[in-house]
Amino acid sequence: MYGTEHIVQGWHSGATVGVFSAAAGAAAGLKLPADKVVHALGIAGRSRAGLMAAHSAPWSSACTPAARRRAELYAALLAENEFTGITDVFESKYGGFCTTFRVRRIASI
Numbered sequence: 001m002y003g004t005e006h007i008v009q010g011w012h013s014g015a016t017v018g019v020f021s022a023a024a025g026a027a028a029g030l031k032l033p034a035d036k037v038v039h040a041l042g043i044a045g046r047s048r049a050g051l052m053a054a055h056s057a058p059w060s061s062a063c064t065p066a067a068r069r070r071a072e073l074y075a076a077l078l079a080e081n082e083f084t085g086i087t088d089v090f091e092s093k094y095g096g097f098c099t100t101f102r103v104r105r106i107a108s109i
Contacts, residue, residue, distance in 0.1 A: 009100060010094055010095035010096070010099055010100035011095075011100060012095070019044040019045070020041055020044055020045065022044070023040045023041050023043070023044035024037065024040070024041065026040065027040045027041075
């Protein structure tokens with residue numbers, strides 16, 4: 001279920017569902033036909049939302065690593081230029097990696 005429960009669990013809706021509105025908006029701006037809009041939504045679901053259904057679309061699955069590497073490079077370039085990020089991204093009590101995915105902290109880390 002999407003909504004308050006989604007956010008309370010620590011998810012950021014822009015990363016999980018916002019990708020679809022962004023892809024739909026871009027497709028509308030490009031005046032894509034309906035079949036291309038479907039593909040744009042499917043590619044967005046795999047490359048940005050991380051949905052596993054992409055295994056049924058090999059090309060989409062192939063472009064995902066490049067999209068992620070680009071995002072990671074962008075993150076590093078922003079940090080290099082004094083932008084700040086979440087300093088406790090793994091351990092934050094609300095919305096951190098471990099709490100959102102319910103990962104137990106490993107004592108040796």
